[in-house]
Amino acid sequence: MSTDKISIDPTGTSDGGTDSIRLDKAARPVSITEAGGDERLPLLEIRDLAITFSTGSGDVHAVRNANLTVMPAETVAIVGESGSGKSTTALAAIGLLPSNGRVSGGQIMFDGEDLTRAGGKRIVELRGRSIGMVPQDPMSNLNPVWKIGYQVKETLKANNLARKDINKQVAEVLADAGLPDAARRAKQYPHEFSGGMRQRALIAIGLSCSPRLLIADEPTSALDVTVQRQILDHLATMTSELNTAVLLITHDLGLAAERAEKVVVMYKGQVVESGPALDILRNPQHPYTQRLVASAPSLASRRIQSTRAAGKESPEELAPDTAAVAKAEDVIQVRNLSKIYKLRGGLGKSTDFKAVDDVSFDIKRGTTLAVVGESGSGKSTVAKMVLNLEKPSAGNIVFDGVDLASLDRKSLFDFRRRVQPIFQDPYGSLDPMYNIYRTIEEPLRVHKIGDKKSREVKVRELLDQVALPASSMQRFPNELSGGQRQRVAIARALALDPEVVICDEAVSALDVLVQAQILNLLADLQSELGLTYLFITHDLAVVRQIADHVCVMENGKIVETGTTDNVFEAPAKQYTRDLLDAIPGSRLAVA
Amino acid sequence: MLRFILRRVLQVIPVFFGATLLVYYLVFSMSGSPIDALSGGKPISPAVVAQLTSQYHLDQPFIVQYGIYIKNLFTFNLGTSFSGRPIAAILANAFPVTARLAVFPLAIEAIFGVTFGVIAGLRKGKLFDGTVLIVSLVVIAVPTFVLGFLLQFVVGVKLGWAKPTVSSGAHWLDLTLPAVVLGLVSFAYVLRLTRTSILENMNADYVRTATAKGLSRRRVIVTHILRNSMIPVVTFLGADLGALMGGAIVTEGIFNVPGVGNTLYKAVLAGEGPMVVSIVSVLVLVFVLANLLVDLLYAWLDPRIRYA
Numbered sequence: 001m002s003t004d005k006i007s008i009d010p011t012g013t014s015d016g017g018t019d020s021i022r023l024d025k026a027a028r029p030v031s032i033t034e035a036g037g038d039e040r041l042p043l044l045e046i047r048d049l050a051i052t053f054s055t056g057s058g059d060v061h062a063v064r065n066a067n068l069t070v071m072p073a074e075t076v077a078i079v080g081e082s083g084s085g086k087s088t089t090a091l092a093a094i095g096l097l098p099s100n101g102r103v104s105g106g107q108i109m110f111d112g113e114d115l116t117r118a119g120g121k122r123i124v125e126l127r128g129r130s131i132g133m134v135p136q137d138p139m140s141n142l143n144p145v146w147k148i149g150y151q152v153k154e155t156l157k158a159n160n161l162a163r164k165d166i167n168k169q170v171a172e173v174l175a176d177a178g179l180p181d182a183a184r185r186a187k188q189y190p191h192e193f194s195g196g197m198r199q200r201a202l203i204a205i206g207l208s209c210s211p212r213l214l215i216a217d218e219p220t221s222a223l224d225v226t227v228q229r230q231i232l233d234h235l236a237t238m239t240s241e242l243n244t245a246v247l248l249i250t251h252d253l254g255l256a257a258e259r260a261e262k263v264v265v266m267y268k269g270q271v272v273e274s275g276p277a278l279d280i281l282r283n284p285q286h287p288y289t290q291r292l293v294a295s296a297p298s299l300a301s302r303r304i305q306s307t308r309a310a311g312k313e314s315p316e317e318l319a320p321d322t323a324a325v326a327k328a329e330d331v332i333q334v335r336n337l338s339k340i341y342k343l344r345g346g347l348g349k350s351t352d353f354k355a356v357d358d359v360s361f362d363i364k365r366g367t368t369l370a371v372v373g374e375s376g377s378g379k380s381t382v383a384k385m386v387l388n389l390e391k392p393s394a395g396n397i398v399f400d401g402v403d404l405a406s407l408d409r410k411s412l413f414d415f416r417r418r419v420q421p422i423f424q425d426p427y428g429s430l431d432p433m434y435n436i437y438r439t440i441e442e443p444l445r446v447h448k449i450g451d452k453k454s455r456e457v458k459v460r461e462l463l464d465q466v467a468l469p470a471s472s473m474q475r476f477p478n479e480l481s482g483g484q485r486q487r488v489a490i491a492r493a494l495a496l497d498p499e500v501v502i503c504d505e506a507v508s509a510l511d512v513l514v515q516a517q518i519l520n521l522l523a524d525l526q527s528e529l530g531l532t533y534l535f536i537t538h539d540l541a542v543v544r545q546i547a548d549h550v551c552v553m554e555n556g557k558i559v560e561t562g563t564t565d566n567v568f569e570a571p572a573k574q575y576t577r578d579l580l581d582a583i584p585g586s587r588l589a590v591a
Numbered sequence: 592m593l594r595f596i597l598r599r600v601l602q603v604i605p606v607f608f609g610a611t612l613l614v615y616y617l618v619f620s621m622s623g624s625p626i627d628a629l630s631g632g633k634p635i636s637p638a639v640v641a642q643l644t645s646q647y648h649l650d651q652p653f654i655v656q657y658g659i660y661i662k663n664l665f666t667f668n669l670g671t672s673f674s675g676r677p678i679a680a681i682l683a684n685a686f687p688v689t690a691r692l693a694v695f696p697l698a699i700e701a702i703f704g705v706t707f708g709v710i711a712g713l714r715k716g717k718l719f720d721g722t723v724l725i726v727s728l729v730v731i732a733v734p735t736f737v738l739g740f741l742l743q744f745v746v747g748v749k750l751g752w753a754k755p756t757v758s759s760g761a762h763w764l765d766l767t768l769p770a771v772v773l774g775l776v777s778f779a780y781v782l783r784l785t786r787t788s789i790l791e792n793m794n795a796d797y798v799r800t801a802t803a804k805g806l807s808r809r810r811v812i813v814t815h816i817l818r819n820s821m822i823p824v825v826t827f828l829g830a831d832l833g834a835l836m837g838g839a840i841v842t843e844g845i846f847n848v849p850g851v852g853n854t855l856y857k858a859v860l861a862g863e864g865p866m867v868v869s870i871v872s873v874l875v876l877v878f879v880l881a882n883l884l885v886d887l888l889y890a891w892l893d894p895r896i897r898y899a
Contacts, residue, residue, distance in 0.1 A: 096799055120808075128805025135803070140796040143815050144895050154814065155804040189894045205804060215803075 043111060043245050044070040044093060044213055050105035051088050051097065051269075062088050062101065063269045070213065070245050075236075077248040077256035077277070079292070080266035081511040082482075086249050087136075089266070090215045093247070094131050095123040110213070129159045132211035132244075134235070136218040138198035142190035148174070148201050149186030152208060159209045177204035178234045196227040203235055210242050217249045224374040224538060225582040232259060251511060253292050255584030257281045265289045295516035330362040331500060331532050332386065337395035339381050339556075355381045357556035358395070363549075365499070368526065368533040370547035370564070372540055372579070378556040383504045383536045387421055388412065400499070417447055420493035424505035426485035430477040436463075436488055437473035443495045462491040466521060483514035490521065494529075504536045519545050541583050544568055552576050599886065603879050608661075610875040611868060615657050618864040647865075660868065670865045672858075678869050681854060686873070689850035692766055692843070693835035696774030701828055704778045708785025708824075709817065715790060723786075727779035739772045739845040756847045769846040773839055777831050784827055788820040795819070822892050829885030833878040 051063035063085040070076045078086040091097055093108050095115065108115040110131065115123065127133075135141040142151060152170045156162040163169045167186070174182035177200045190198055199219065206214055219235065220228035236259065239246050250256050256263050257277040264274040265286065272286040284290045339356040356378040363369045373379045384390040386397055388404050397404045399415060407415055420443075423429040430439055437459055444455045460470050466487040477485055486506065493501055503522070507515045523546065525531055535547055543550055543564065550567045552560040552575065560573045571577045643649070648656050663670060669678035711720040730738075747755025747768055757765045792798060793816055801815045802808075840852040847853075851870060858866040890896050 094803055096803060098794075124805060124807055126805075127803055133800070133803035135796060135800050137796060141800045143797040143801065143819065145818055145893055146814070147894075151801075154801075154806060154810070158804060158806045158810065191895045202800070205800070209805070 040071060041112060042069045042109070043072045043074075044068075044247065045109040046089065046093065046106070047109065048106035049089060049092065049103065049108060051085070051092055051101055052104040053098070053101045055100065061104075061269060063092075066106070066266070066269075066271050068264045068271065068274060070247055072212065073240070073243045073245050074262065075239070075246040075248060075260040076262045076264060077250055077260035078264045078266055079250055079253050079256045081251055081513060083268075084266040085269040086266045087217055090217060090247055090249050093213075094127060094133055094215055095120075096133075128155055128211065129161075129209045130212055132206040132209065132214045134199075134203050134206040134214065134216040134219045136221060138195050138202055138223070141202055142193075142198055144190055147187055147189055148193065152186070152201070152205055155205050155208050161209055173208045174201065174204045176238065177201065177207065178230070179204065195223055196231065199223060199227075199231055200234070203231070203238070207238055207242065207244065211244060213245045213247065214239060215247045215249070218251070219248075221251070225540070225584075226374060226578055228584070229582040252584050253281065253512075258584050265292065291513060295512050329365060331365040331400055332363040332534070333398040334359060334361050334382075334386065335395055335398070336360055337382065337385060337397065338393050339378070339385060339390065340393040354556050356385070356392075359551075359553070359556075359558050360395075361549075361551050361558070361561065363500075363532055363534060365532055366526070366530045367548040368535055368546055369549045369551065370535040370537060370543040371551045371553060372537060372543055373553035374538055374579075376555075377553040379536045379538075379553050380504055382553075383421075383502050383534065386534060387419060387502055388415065413447075417443075417496045418498050419500045419502065420496060420498040422486075422489050422493050422501060422503045422506040424508055426482050426489055426509065427477075429489055430485055432477055435474055435476050436468075436480075439477075439488060440492045440495055443492060447496060449496070458495065459491075462494055465494065465525065466491045481514075482510055483517060486510060486514075486518055487521070490518070490525075494525070497529075498531070500532045500534065502534045502536070505538070506535070507542060508537065508539060515542070522546065540568075540579055552579065595890075596883070596887070599883050603876070606879055607872065607875055611661070611872050612657060614871045615660065615864070615868050616653065618862075618867050619653050619656065621862055621864075660865065664869070664872065669869045672866050673861060673863055678866050681866070682851075682869065682873065685849060685851045685854045688848060689836060689843075689852065691763060692770060692773065692839070692848060692850055693832060695763065695766055695770035696777065697828065697832055697835060699770065699774030700778040700781045700831070703774075704781025705785050705821075705824060708782040709789055709820075711782065712786040712789025712793070712820075713812065720786075723782060727782050730775050730779040735772065735776060735839075736841050736845065738775060739769070739842055742768055742772055743845060757849070766848070769839075769842050769848055772845075773835065773842050777827075781824060781827060785820060785824050788823050789816060792816045792819045818892065822889065825888050825892060826885055829881055829888065832884075833881035836877045836881065837874045 046066055046068045049063055049066040050061065053060045053062050066085070066089050068076065068078070068089075078089065080086040088097065088101065092101075092103055093110070093115065095118075097103070103116045106116070110126065115126075118126075142148070149167070149170045152173055153162070153166055156166065156169065156173070167183075170186050171183040174186055179185055179197060179200045185193075185197075190201075193201065203219070206216075216235065220231050223231065232255075235246075238244075246260075248256065248260055253263075257280070260277050262274065263277045263280045265272050265280065265288065267286075267288040273280060273284065273289045280289060281293060284293045337356055337359040338354065341353045341355055342351070359378075359382060361369065361371075371379045371382055381390065385392050388397075388407070392405075399419065402411070404415070434442070437456075440459045440462055441455050444450060444458060449455070450458065459473065463470055463472065468484060468487050468491070472480070472484070477488070480488065486509075489506075506522075507518050510518060519542065522533065526533065533546070535543070537543060547564045550560075550562060550564050551558045552567070552573070554575050560567060560571065560576045562572075567576060568580065571580055648659055651659070660670075667679070669682070671677050672681060707723050711723045714720050743755050746752050753768045754765055755768070757769065798811060798815050801811045806814075837851070839850075840856050842848070843850045843852040844856065851874070855867065855870045858870065
């Protein structure tokens with residue numbers, strides 16, 4: 001009963017061009033094979049590659065026995081979670097391993113030449129002109145002190161491709177990558193560019209010398225979904241025009257399947273599965289791939305109904321539950337909420353910026369409301385106001401019958417106990433100098449709940465609830481993984497037995513499998529403790545898995561609201577359709 | 592940019608008045624009468640005391656004395672020292688010496704500190720890096736006066752390579768030893784700062800991207816690592832210039848350099864209020880200007896910092 005997203009597509013929202021391009025690319029290798037492709041040599045062939053890092057505590061074998069092949073003009077994706085060795089493998093192919101890493105075995109054949117034996121000079125020759133790279137994070141990959149144009153220019157010069165009218169050439173290269181007003185933009189610095197613009201500049205740099213192979217390392221994971229799609233579409237168009245092969249590194253199986261002909265799945269430094277993209281998606285063989293397919297939010301989004309129905313709860317149990325939900329009172333009511341920031345203009349003038357514009361919604365006790373939108377849509381500002389960390393410019397927020405604006409110091413303190421946040425970055429939101437016990441115990445101490453002994457019992461209980469061993473109490477955040485840290489953040493939020501938990505992008509920084517674990521944990525805790533969630537996210541796929549109701553925000557306004565099923569099955573607004581459409585893999589028919 | 596400079600210059604005004612007022616007040620509250628200090632404790636006739644008191648406005652309340660001082664300052668009348676020489680003339684003699692003694696070590700620390708720091712950073716963990724780190728640690732750990740006396744004794748007296756003290760003219764060559772002493776400590780800091788900064792930038796994503804673009808290692812180092820690494824170093828050097836212009840009391844004392852530090856020290860000992868305040872006022876100005884220079888350099892090196 002999967003609703004194929006293609007059925008929603010004919011609205012004409014998406015540029016049909018993408019599909020045709022992808023089909024073109026997908027078709028190409030097939031026709032070659034039919035025509036006796038054996039004669040064709042692979043462009044890149046990695047054989048039994050092993051990569052070792054020397055660390056203070058001995059050698060770490062980051063990659064073992066990795067094999068993969070990229071044919072000319074073909075797109076191959078390496079999929080895996082962080083630490084799986086996918087980026088390391090790709091970086092080895094362009095000779096950019098960190099200084100403590102080395103290729104300890106195997107071969108990297110590029111166009112018949114073994115790069116592991118090639119000298120430093122030869123690698124420099126190949127970089128840029130034969131093998132290009134588009135790196136992961138557009139924020140940190142452009143040198144902040146040089147103009148964009150200069151950074152393109154030096155690429156052309158280093159590869160002896162500079163024409164006489166170099167400035168015009170730079171503008172052309174940037175314009176080809178989809179940068180509007182390129183000649184003027186080239187004179188700007190990276191900090192004057194948005195994330196999407198920077199990524200376009202990086203794509204321009206990566207493709208400026210028309211390389212035969214492009215290594216794209218998570219080229220869009222730092223961007224909003226709609227921007228992500230534009231960029232990937234453009235990248236696909238450009239590489240097919242230039243006949244460039246692409247080695248795409250991603251953690252998103254849906255994205256990989258949508259963009260690549262072949263998928264290589266890596267897990268703990270080894271290639272566990274590889275083959276045509278759709279085969280792997282439909283029929284994963286390795287247990288890890290099966291788990292990955294099962295928990296990839298972009299793919300799971302259409303199966304969630306069935307898993308819910310097949311869940312532990314029998315229909316009989318489910319029925320009274322929904323009845324209770326219908327009766328439950330609204331624990332949070334937001335009415336005509338607005339937030340205006342003054343932007344400084346020239347000479348004492350200031351312009352108003354409406355971050356949140358006339359937003360209203362209710363959250364029933366024990367349910368989850370998701371507020372969805374792209375960065376800059378005002379969703380986090382809403383969260384801050386509901387947490388009473390920002391004062392609304394207009395409108396009011398009623399929590400359990402009391403207007404937040406009317407709270408005095410004492411009742412505000414009480415409010416803080418009942419409404420708790422979980423933030424996006426589990427690396428930034430835990431104090432590195434506090435051990436786990438102290439982190440979780442702190443809110444109890446602040447609110448003077450229990451004595452030393454009962455607090456310790458409570459912390460143990462909380463750790464148990466979030467499935468962390470009690471032995472982790474004495475450890476510090478830097479000793480834990482991202483998923484474990486987010487569990488600690490959840491335990492801390494739950495310490496005061498809150499009624500409402502506000503999750504601001506609480507799972508966005510996590511790998512898909514960890515994300516799935518945390519979402520399950522949140523769902524379990526909700527049914528156990530009757531928690532109410534306000535879930536702020538840019539990731540619609542996650543929404544489908546956790547939310548009962550959805551508000552879609554654009555430019556500070558709520559453009560669409562409804563039950564999760566309604567919004568996903570029959571989105572009323574163009575903007576929502578665009579967002580849904582931009583989920584990687586949404587147009588793939590799995591099952 | 593122009594607006595930024597204008598605003599920074601305007602900021603000098605409250606800083607200048609605040610600093611002079613504070614220093615004037617401290618000098619005013621010094622125990623002991625300035626006349627006693629002037630006479631060296633010998634008894635002098637009440638008539639002379641009265642004459643001196645009115646000449647230096649010592650009978651007026653603090654704020655009036657300060658007002659008179661500021662008025663004189665703006666008419667370029669810095670007054671005379673107790674010895675009868677115009678303070679302006681004394682400063683005119685001392686400042687060029689100190690300026691030379693500031694630029695010399697600054698050049699030493701900038702040239703050697705940055706060069707050694709860059710090499711150490713690029714060869715992290717190698718022999719050169721290790722040696723340089725240990726040497727700089729020793730230099731930082733040894734107090735200036737120990738270093739000063741040691742160099743004076745070994746290089747100046749025993750080996751006779753340089754003059755152990757500075758003659759009254761204080762020519763560049765005479766200043767070699769004190770300049771090396773002053774430069775050594777900051778050299779160690781500049782070296783370490785450069786090294787750390789290089790190491791940080793070497794692992795920056797944009798450096799990896801630059802390498803991936805096909806740039807040679809040399810170009811990557813020159814255009815992408817060096818410029819970015821110089822930002823904190825320039826800040827340090829600018830602040831150090833301000834500090835060096837303030838005169839180095841200890842070093843000037845050891846080598847008997849007739850600079851600002853020495854003059855200020857003697858004036859404080861003699862309880863010469865007007866002299867102390869005059870010198871400090873000029874130092875405040877120098878310091879503020881040095882910092883302005885740093886800010887402008889900073890904006891030039893790092894376009895993210897825009898002064899609107």
